[in-house]
Amino acid sequence: MDAAPTPLSLDQLRGNLAAFVTNPYPIYSELREQSPTFMEFVPAGVVPGLDEPLAAWGFMRHADVYAALRDHETFTSARNPLVEKGFFPQLVLIMDDPPRHTRFRRLVNKAFTLRRVESLEPWIARIANELLDDIGSGETDIVQTYTTPLPVKVITRLLGIPGEDYVTFKRWSDTFISSLISISLEERMQNTMEMVEYFGKMAAARRAQGAEDLITALVEAEIDGESLQDWEILGFCILLLIAGNETTTNLVGNALSILVERPDLWRRMREDRSLVEPVIEETLRYESPVQQLLRMTTREVTVSGITIPANELVAIFFGAANRDPKEFPNPDEFRLDRDLRNPVSFGVGIHYCLGAPLARAEAKITLNAFLDRFPRLEYGAAPGVRQSQSPVVYGFEKLPLRLHTGGR
Ligand code: HEM
Numbered sequence: 001m002d003a004a005p006t007p008l009s010l011d012q013l014r015g016n017l018a019a020f021v022t023n024p025y026p027i028y029s030e031l032r033e034q035s036p037t038f039m040e041f042v043p044a045g046v047v048p049g050l051d052e053p054l055a056a057w058g059f060m061r062h063a064d065v066y067a068a069l070r071d072h073e074t075f076t077s078a079r080n081p082l083v084e085k086g087f088f089p090q091l092v093l094i095m096d097d098p099p100r101h102t103r104f105r106r107l108v109n110k111a112f113t114l115r116r117v118e119s120l121e122p123w124i125a126r127i128a129n130e131l132l133d134d135i136g137s138g139e140t141d142i143v144q145t146y147t148t149p150l151p152v153k154v155i156t157r158l159l160g161i162p163g164e165d166y167v168t169f170k171r172w173s174d175t176f177i178s179s180l181i182s183i184s185l186e187e188r189m190q191n192t193m194e195m196v197e198y199f200g201k202m203a204a205a206r207r208a209q210g211a212e213d214l215i216t217a218l219v220e221a222e223i224d225g226e227s228l229q230d231w232e233i234l235g236f237c238i239l240l241l242i243a244g245n246e247t248t249t250n251l252v253g254n255a256l257s258i259l260v261e262r263p264d265l266w267r268r269m270r271e272d273r274s275l276v277e278p279v280i281e282e283t284l285r286y287e288s289p290v291q292q293l294l295r296m297t298t299r300e301v302t303v304s305g306i307t308i309p310a311n312e313l314v315a316i317f318f319g320a321a322n323r324d325p326k327e328f329p330n331p332d333e334f335r336l337d338r339d340l341r342n343p344v345s346f347g348v349g350i351h352y353c354l355g356a357p358l359a360r361a362e363a364k365i366t367l368n369a370f371l372d373r374f375p376r377l378e379y380g381a382a383p384g385v386r387q388s389q390s391p392v393v394y395g396f397e398k399l400p401l402r403l404h405t406g407g408r
Helices: 010-014 017-022 025-032 062-070 100-111 114-135 142-147 149-159 163-177 185-208 214-220 230-244 246-260 263-271 273-286 356-373
Strands: 037-042 054-059 138-141 292-297 301-303 306-308 313-317 376-379 396-398 400-404
Touching: 037 313, 054 062, 062 301, 062 313, 100 214, 100 230, 114 142, 114 149, 114 356, 138 142, 142 149, 142 246, 142 396, 149 163, 149 214, 149 230, 149 246, 149 356, 163 185, 163 230, 185 214, 185 230, 214 230, 230 246, 246 263, 246 273, 246 356, 246 376, 246 396, 263 273, 263 356, 263 376, 273 356
Parallel strands: 054 313
Antiparallel strands: 037 054, 138 400, 292 313, 301 306, 376 400
């Protein structure tokens, strides 16, 4: 048997992790030619408690990413070394393979219908406008005052969580999502236990008496006499918290920063609202909120001429695939006239994002509300700060903007 290849250390290439996370695009284009690249995915000592480096095959080409996401038999979502080592709980659905995934997805699809999302739109618009009323005009860190609270409030409302629990809910979401780097294993476990207890009680209460909310719909969802068990319902609530908040925060923040830099486009959008949707779709490609997720090989497989053994970790770089010049000519340009049939921003295949319609609705409502109120947007006095802790997501930690209500 050949000796295992030596993983390429990302630190060697990029200087440090933070620089890569805040601007991964130059590294992606450097590595795309040699993709799949065997890389030191999490260097030793970065995650408290993880003493061994974690190596993975990085997929950077659109064709490879697309094919791997469609081939869930070869690239399983159900095995993850960080879960096996106890850093994360095994999430339902997103970390399941068929047949369990198929059954679960059919049941939640039944509860998470497009109609349910559409019925939320007037309410999302109300939340958006209330947040903007509170901000008024002038300078504000939009991450703190708008892009973070919006999706958390929307998900709590969708689930039927009482309004006063919003702050706790936000804390859970932050603790869970925030980087493995800054939070100890004990804190993470404590956080998960609190969520499990809370959602367990909610599910039991809705079983006893239903309400007009998603938890009730989940309790009641049934296909061929099968329904979800309580642990599956609370696992799904936790997944929504993780999958739906920071992703949407980042989409909205990325779109606003792109638009601040393009005042002409902003002016055109104010006259022609049909530009809102293409701006959102191109933002999803150009600055993908989800940059990368993991899979594990179940068998030996050859990808772009490179043979990868069974039981190896694969890092699927959604953000790199969305900037592959073979699929998107001049990928580093933000353009509204692209053929956007195959971006991978919301995934591909059986795990395609369940919340894509909701995320798009929140982004559309936000841009329209900002366009209605502000003829001009500018950066604030302090510069925006990209989050620099997790290579999984791409977005702002702080984004001070100056919102002008008057003039053109
Ligand atoms: C811009 C915002 C969002 C982005 C970019 C995004 C991206 C993604 C991606 C790439 C996947 C595929 C994961 C994989 O292949 O392993 C996914 C799955 C998922 N997303 Fe989203 N997401 C967003 C918003 C949301 C929202 C708002 C929700 C729900 C409220 C949500 C719920 C989910 C769920 C439940 C899955 C798992 C589906 C499955 O495994 O069958 N997402 N998302």
